[in-house]
Amino acid sequence: xxxxxxxxxxxxxxxxxxxxxxxxxxxxxxxxxxxxxxxxxxxxxxxxxxxxxxxxxxxxx
Numbered sequence: 001x002x003x004x005x006x007x008x009x010x011x012x013x014x015x016x017x018x019x020x021x022x023x024x025x026x027x028x029x030x031x032x033x034x035x036x037x038x039x040x041x042x043x044x045x046x047x048x049x050x051x052x053x054x055x056x057x058x059x060x061x
Contacts, residue, residue, distance in 0.1 A: 002042065013046045022060040029054055 002021055012019055012030035019028040019037070028037045028044055035051040037044055 002039065002044070010044065010046075014048045014051075020060060024061045025058065029060060031056075 001023065007021055010019055010028070011017060012033055012035070014033045014035065015030065017030055017032045019030055021028055026039045028039065031054070034054040034056070035048070036054045037046055037051050039045070
């Protein structure tokens with residue numbers, strides 16, 4: 001689980017926009033870029049080349 005402090009300051013590396021934390025999918029989502037960044041061992045992998053295209057049909061719960 002990511003800390004609230006980290007979630008307040010973290011931004012999308014591509015557009016510098018807001019990231020939304022999806023705990024059940026263990027990822028951070030940028031709806032502006034339509035990218036999902038995975039989280040491994042509580043560390044966000046914020047590399048654009050490692051991000052996957054966001055499937056907006058999958059709910060962020």
